[in-house]
Every structure is written in C-alpha cells, then in structure tokens.
C-alpha cells in the first residue's frame with residue numbers, strides 16, 4: 355500500500371506547470387472513437403490512471419491506442435465492439451462517456467451501470483433521457499445500460515432540456531448529436547471549459563456545434579467524422595489545488611498554465627480570503643497572506659464555484675480567522691474529508707449540506723485516509739501546514755487525477771515523499787527524486 359508523507363511548515367516558492375485537464379481529456383478520448391477515418395493525435399494528455407483506464411476501454415473495443423510522451427494516438431477506423439464491461443466502469447465512471455459515441459456510430463451501446471461512489475449517488479438519467487429523445491431505446495438491467503436504435507436507423511436530432519446542467523450528460527448528448535440526423539438543441543446545458551474543449555475537438559473532426567460554453571448548444575448532425583489533432587486545455591482543478599498550496603503555506607508560487615478565464619470563481623474566493631493573485635503571461639502568481647480571512651462558499655455548476663475545489667478550500671478555511679461556511683449543492687455526499695480533517699485537529703461541523711469551519715486551528719499531523727480524489731489533495735494541503743507528519747493513505751483516488759503531485763510539491767520546497775510498504779518497511783518510490791531513493795532517511 356502506498357502512502358504520502360508530508361511534514362508541515364515549509365513555505366512553497368517557485369514555478370509549477372499544470373498538466374492537461376483530466377476532465378477534458380476523458381470525453382475527448384471517448385469522442386475520438388467516432389472517427390471512422392483517420393487517426394486522432396491528442397497532445398498534452400496527462401499521465402493519469404484515468405487516462406490509462408479510458409485507453410483500456412478503447413482497446414477492449416478494438417480501437418488502436420498508442421501513447422508516446424504526452425501524446426495519445428487513437429485509430430478507431432476498424433469495426434468496434436460496442437460494449438464496456440464493469441471492470442472499467444468500476445475503476446472510472448467516465449467510462450459511460452463511450453455510450454453516446456457508440457450509439458451514434460453503430461446504433462448500439464452497452465455499458466456496465468456505474469454505481470454510486472463516495473461523493474454521491476451520481477445517476478445517469480439525464481444522459482439516457484437525451485438518447486431517448488433522439489429516438490434510442492434504453493434498457494437498464496442485469497447491471498448494464500443498453501441503448502439502441504431500430505435496425506439501420508440513425509439517431510434523430512431533438513430538443514433536449516436538462517433538468518440539471520450535468521457535465522457528463524451534456525458531453526454524452528453532444529457527442530451523440532454530432533452524428534445524428536438533423537438538428538439537436540440542448541438547453542440548460544453545462545458550461546464548463548471542458549465542454550468547450552470537447553466541442554472544439556468535435557468541430558475539428560467535422561462536427562457542426564455552436565454555443566458550447568453557453569446555456570444552449572446547437573448541433574447540426576453530420577454523416578461522418580474524421581480523426582484530427584488537438585492539444586488539451588490545462589487542468590483548472592490541478593491549477594486551483596496548487597494555488598491553495600501557495601496560499602495555505604503563505605508562499606509565492608507561479609502556477610504556469612493556470613487560466614484566469616477558467617478559474618475566476620476560485621480566484622474570487624481566494625482573494626476574499628486575502629490571497630494576492632497576479633495574472634502573468636502564461637499563468638497566475640499566487641502569494642499567500644500572513645493571515646487568511648474566513649469565507650462563505652457555495653458550490654455550483656460553472657461559472658459558479660466548482661465542487662472539485664470544495665475540499666481544498668475547506669483545508670484553507672481551517673487556517674482562516676473566524677467562521678467559514680461551505681455549502682455543497684452539486685453532490686449530496688461530498689464531505690467525507692471532514693472526518694479526516696477532524697483527525698488533524700480541524701474544528702468543522704456539518705449542518706445539512708453546509709460545513710461550518712471554525713478557524714484558525716493549529717493542524718496536527720495524523721494518519722488520514724483519502725476518501726475521494728479531491729479529498730486526497732485537500733489532506734495533502736492540510737499536511738503542508740500541520741505540525742509533524744501527515745500520512746495520507748488510499749492513494750488510488752489521487753492517482754486518478756494528479757500527475758506527480760509529490761514531485762511537483764517537492765520542487766516548490768515541500769517536505770513530502772511517497773512510500774510503499776515493502777515487507778514491513780516504508781520504501782520511497784518517488785521516481786522524480788533520484789538523490790534520495792531507498793528508505794526514508796528522515797523518519
């Protein structure tokens with residue numbers, strides 16, 4: 355079992371480069387299987403477990419996927435299997451994003467039903483409602499969701515109103531509509547930057563999509579799509595996480611690749627807390643204050659404050675002067691980190707969908723368990739200012755979404771290592787650090 359060990363107390367300084375966006379690359383890889391001609395070359399693909407899982411899903415379906423440095427080459431010109439089994443969907447819910455592309459290209463798709471997870475029940479009813487509106491039949495049973503059209507029938511363009519601006523539903527329906535017959539209009543759709551990136555990718559493949567990034571997306575279906583070349587947008591959540599790392603340690607960090615246009619709500623909340631943020635040529639410089647101010651935050655669909663930054667801001671709020679209130683409106687159960695923060699001397703109580711954080715507290719190092727991806731990051735952030743050693747376990751979540759977070763934080767001056775239990779001894783496994791390989795000398 356791997357663990358990350360952080361020793362708190364260092365101010366972070368220097369430059370960190372943001373990797374390509376996980377939540378943009380997963381739908382883009384899914385969309386690439388709609389090309390029945392030509393290869394897609396996708397650049398700035400982050401080296402993440404989720405990208406590996408998505409590549410495995412594609413390979414299972416008979417797609418040729420090659421990875422070289424940070425470029426992924428996808429060739430889907432062959433006839434594809436139209437199924438994704440549970441072993442992949444269990445590892446990563448975003449596997450459901452192959453439903454729309456397969457259904458549009460072949461008139462059939464079968465994917466294991468994604469279950470609930472640590473942050474909430476996460477149904478896919480809005481995805482399925484969209485496919486049904488486009489003429490597909492949907493059958494849920496035996497742990498699978500299957501969607502199909504009548505023999506030789508293409509999906510038909512339709513007007514679809516989403517009950518909630520779901521990111522995944524917007525993506526799945528937009529991909530399906532790209533190859534449908536006629537015009538599709540999606541109303542009350544998600545406006546996240548990842549939606550815009552997917553629409554740009556699809557348009558380069560030959561799709562006709564307008565309005566991505568607004569509440570209404572219009573898609574004129576086309577007959578075929580071709581492979582194309584694309585560079586992924588930077589990961590705004592990874593960027594935001596490093597911005598909090600700078601803020602919480604009172605440091606000065608240049609987050610290269612952080613885009614103000616993607617991060618405006620996070621920047622606004624950090625500024626309210628007293629953090630200085632300066633827009634520079636290729637990113638944002640973040641300077642932490644001596645004393646942080648308490649803040650009120652409510653998570654919302656973009657451009658509101660992102661739920662994927664909620665846990666990290668909570669770590670910061672524990673160090674702020676006064677009472678902060680953070681309300682989670684997107685996922686019903688995304689406060690699992692509160693209990694773990696408690697183990698570090700956090701003073702937080704939950705009232706309904708809000709967490710009330712009393713600060714500032716002196717955080718104490720402890721062994722804590724990363725209950726989900728952003729909780730993992732938030733515990734590391736708390737560890738950066740805790741007294742003594744914080745050991746973060748259950749790293750499988752972290753590896754889904756952060757490229758070499760240990761190496762990147764270490765480069766900024768953090769005292770952090772990753773270890774693996776080998777026959778009862780903790781051995782360092784951070785490949786980035788060549789000088790200190792082997793056992794941890796400082797413990």
Ligand SMILES: CC(=O)N[C@H]1[C@@H](OP(=O)(O)OP(=O)(O)OC[C@H]2O[C@@H](n3ccc(=O)[nH]c3=O)[C@H](O)[C@@H]2O)O[C@H](CO)[C@@H](O)[C@@H]1O
Pocket residue numbers: 376377378380448474475476477478479480481482518519520521522523544548655660661662684685686
């Ligand atoms: C791979 C990816 O991009 N993941 C992101 C995506 O997840 P994901 O696409 O799963 O998130 P959604 O926007 O779909 O979900 C938001 C809310 O809508 C609900 N819902 C969603 C679909 C549906 O058919 N029915 C329904 O009720 C969900 O349970 C949740 O409460 O957006 C979330 C919200 O910004 C982020 O936290 C995730 O990091």
Ligand SMILES: C=C(OP(=O)(O)O)C(=O)O
Pocket residue numbers: 377447448662727728755
């Ligand atoms: C919840 C997240 O991702 P996913 O939708 O892949 O679980 C996330 O990125 O924080």
